[in-house]
Amino acid sequence: MSVLYRAVWSDTSTTDRVLAVERLKRCVAAWTQESNEPEALSEGQSDFDVSQGRHREVVLRSLGEDGFEVTATDQVFGDPTDWVTVVRVVADDDGIHTLVELSMSSEDLARRVSVGRPKLVHDLLGAVEKPHLGGSGLLTEPLALPAIGVGVLTDMLANPARTLPIIVCAEPNGRHDGSWLQTASTIAARAEGIAAVVTLDHAAVAAFKDEFGQLAIWDGGIRIYAPGVVTKHSDGWRHRYYVRSRLEEFLWSTVDRIVYSVAQLSTRRRVPDAFRVFGQQNGLPADALDGMVPVKDLTEARDQWEFELEVARDEQSSVERELASANGHLSRIKDALLAQGLSDLFWGSQHAEAASIPDEVQYTSEAALAAQIYLSEWLSVPNSAIRELDDIDTAAEAYNWGNKTWRGLRALAAYAKDRAEGWDKGGFWEWCASGPVLGWPATPKKLAMTESEGVQNGGKFKGTRDFKIDTEVDPTGVITMLSHLKISEGGGNLAPRVYFHDDTSGPTKKVHVGLIGPHYLVPNKSTN
Numbered sequence: 001m002s003v004l005y006r007a008v009w010s011d012t013s014t015t016d017r018v019l020a021v022e023r024l025k026r027c028v029a030a031w032t033q034e035s036n037e038p039e040a041l042s043e044g045q046s047d048f049d050v051s052q053g054r055h056r057e058v059v060l061r062s063l064g065e066d067g068f069e070v071t072a073t074d075q076v077f078g079d080p081t082d083w084v085t086v087v088r089v090v091a092d093d094d095g096i097h098t099l100v101e102l103s104m105s106s107e108d109l110a111r112r113v114s115v116g117r118p119k120l121v122h123d124l125l126g127a128v129e130k131p132h133l134g135g136s137g138l139l140t141e142p143l144a145l146p147a148i149g150v151g152v153l154t155d156m157l158a159n160p161a162r163t164l165p166i167i168v169c170a171e172p173n174g175r176h177d178g179s180w181l182q183t184a185s186t187i188a189a190r191a192e193g194i195a196a197v198v199t200l201d202h203a204a205v206a207a208f209k210d211e212f213g214q215l216a217i218w219d220g221g222i223r224i225y226a227p228g229v230v231t232k233h234s235d236g237w238r239h240r241y242y243v244r245s246r247l248e249e250f251l252w253s254t255v256d257r258i259v260y261s262v263a264q265l266s267t268r269r270r271v272p273d274a275f276r277v278f279g280q281q282n283g284l285p286a287d288a289l290d291g292m293v294p295v296k297d298l299t300e301a302r303d304q305w306e307f308e309l310e311v312a313r314d315e316q317s318s319v320e321r322e323l324a325s326a327n328g329h330l331s332r333i334k335d336a337l338l339a340q341g342l343s344d345l346f347w348g349s350q351h352a353e354a355a356s357i358p359d360e361v362q363y364t365s366e367a368a369l370a371a372q373i374y375l376s377e378w379l380s381v382p383n384s385a386i387r388e389l390d391d392i393d394t395a396a397e398a399y400n401w402g403n404k405t406w407r408g409l410r411a412l413a414a415y416a417k418d419r420a421e422g423w424d425k426g427g428f429w430e431w432c433a434s435g436p437v438l439g440w441p442a443t444p445k446k447l448a449m450t451e452s453e454g455v456q457n458g459g460k461f462k463g464t465r466d467f468k469i470d471t472e473v474d475p476t477g478v479i480t481m482l483s484h485l486k487i488s489e490g491g492g493n494l495a496p497r498v499y500f501h502d503d504t505s506g507p508t509k510k511v512h513v514g515l516i517g518p519h520y521l522v523p524n525k526s527t528n
Contacts, residue, residue, distance in 0.1 A: 002395055003267045004115050005102040007193030009138050010274075011128040012095035018065045020096050020128070024089050027127050028070050031120040032058045041070070053077070061278075066091050069278050080107035085118050088275050097274040098124055098131075100193065113391070114256060115263045116190035125193065135161025139196045142169070142181075142188045147203035154211050156196075157230040163269075165195045165224050165262045170205045172220030172244055180220055183247065183255065187222075190259045194266040195224075220244030224261060226362075235358070240369070257365075260390045264363055264398050329437070357410070360403055363393040364487075364496055367406035368516050375409060378416035380512040384468045387517035392496055401487055401496050405516065407440065408485040408498050412511040414438035419504035428483070428502055428511075445489055450482045455524050464522050467499060467514025472507050481514040484522075493520035 014020045029038040034050045041060045048056045054074045061069045067090035074083040081104060088099040100121050104113060122140060125131050131138040136159075145153055156166060169184040181199065188197035200208055200217070209216040212232045217223045222242045230239065240261065247254050337343065357374045361367045368386045371379055392401060415431045423431065429449050432442035440447060451465065469479045479501055487496035499515040499522065515521065 002105065003101060003103045004113065005100075005117060005194065005263045006266045006269055006271075007100045007117065007121055008098070008269060008272060009125070009128075009131040009133050009193070010095050010097045010272075011131050013129045014096050017091040017096055021065060021067060021089055021091050023127050024096070024098065024124060025068055027123045028068075028087050028120065031118075031123060032056060032070065032072055050074075063090065063277060067277065081105070085120065087120065087124075088278055090274055090277055092274055094274070096128060097272065098128075099271065099275055100124065115260055117192045117194070121193045122189075134163035135159050136164040136196065138164075138193060139188070140192060142184045142197040142199045144199045144201075145204055146201065147207040150200070150204055150207040150211060153198055153200075153208065156198075157225055160229050162229075163227050165226055165265060167191065167195050167197045167222060167224050167258065167262070168208075168217055169197065169199045169222050170217040170220055171199070171201045173202070173218075176220070183222075183251065187255060187258055190255075191262050195262040215239065217241065220247065222247065222258065224258060227265070238358075238366075240366075256390060260393055261363075261365075264393050268399060326437075361406045363389075363398045363402035364405045364516065365389040365393050365402075367402050367409060370406060371409040371413070371513075375413040377413075378420070378510055379409060379413040380470060380508070380510050381409070381516070382468060382513075385513045385515050385517075387515060387521060389517065391494055392518055395494060397488065404487045405485075405496055405498060407438075408487065409513070409516075410438050411440035412485075412498075412500055412513070416504050416509065416511045420509050440485060446486050448482075448484055448486065452524065465499065465514075467501075469501060469512050469514065470508060473501070473503050473512060479514070484515075493518060493523075495519045497522055 011020070025041070026038070029041045030036060032041065032046075033039065033048055041058065043060055043062060046058045046060070048058065050056050053076050055077070057073045057075075059071045063069075067088070069089075070087045072085045072087075074085075084103045084105075086099070086101045086103070090097050100118060102115075102118055125138060125140050153166075153168070156162065167187055169180060169187070172180055184197055184199050191197065205216070205218055209218060215230070215232050215234060215236050221244055224240045226238050242254055242258065358370060361370055365386065368381055368389070371381045375381075392398065395401070411432065412428070414436060415428050418431065418436065425431070425434065427449070428440075429442050429447060432439040432447065455465070465480050465482055466478050467481050468477055471477050473479065481499040481501045483500055483502065485498040485500070487498065489495070495518070497515065497517065497519050498513060501512045501514060503510055503512055
């Protein structure tokens, strides 16, 4: 089960909390039944047939007058996908706390989904007075700021207590049809509960650019400002910018990407302690506590957990070995520098500078963007190589996969640099096996320098490893790439792969990436 969306908020202004809990329960009942005059939900399981041919199974678990949990599972006959919406509401001395979580599970691992908030979120936010998460108030529509109000935006961005992304949309230059406001409203509706959307007209765009310089927005662009303190001196690549031309050419796919990115951040948000009264979230249905889970489902869940546990143990052992080696190396570097009276050099490089290559990223598409920005001298990552990352960026393993991809891309760039500086003891595998600081594991589970004969010669796989490349490498602009990084052993067809071509001995002196994308784009016998 992959969590696609998680909204959490509190309302501390409510005086009658029992009445507030009951009002929210009525909102949930109306949503589950798609009725303005719903029947009160019964404790335990209820079933409803709702729109679009869906059957909805609803399980209510109440905590007296202090809260409740509703789990709604939507299924369509013949569709292998289940959509699960979980709502938790609890009242305590600090106020009313609400959590809404949307998850999906499917036998079709390559299925594309369009992420957005459940309509229920809008209804629940409208039923409380002042919803907020930490230092961020939750908006139910775009906030239009004039030039005189730009200070409000800069204060929001500089607020250290801000926990939500802010999506800022700029009015296009020249004559336009005003559709940019509709785009902003669409984004605000789909990202409701997990991001704030702000719109700036021409005058406000100019005023904001005066304040924020190159980290501002302009001419119909959209920028996502990640949570945390943001000033004009912040690292710009962490705050993704979408130019007007991309929005005009690929409007809906770009809107999808914007919503995906903030939804993915929301799924990593820690669930507040107030919700501990509902027990551990162990991935089982809510009725598991009543002994109503079929043995078959438990067996399948156990098998999957055992496989994931085995993969995780292998990963942990590998990381522990690498960490021990890196710590030993670091300790020896420290001793050598201290012996030469260079302690300032050692401690001065402990933290990354704003303009330096980042140590981590948030997800795989961010890793690809960072490679284009920081590694281009030694690594070529054309836009054509970055494919179908939306599902990867929103998977439960998104942060893990993103940083493994970033590590792999840095390894390829470091290899190309070392080759240019004289290292000549083999190819990428041999370089990794030699134990360089930025190396990648030289093991069959993590790295393949070729493909099996079945993949190379099999008719149904023909062309799946042909990728675009610099014409300086091949005049046709296309080349077959067999070498690849295996970002994850688990994850099935969605597990990321990075295919590359080594031209460090050729005219470009670079490594060229042909694909950063899911495994299903490069199938083999096992994935089929």
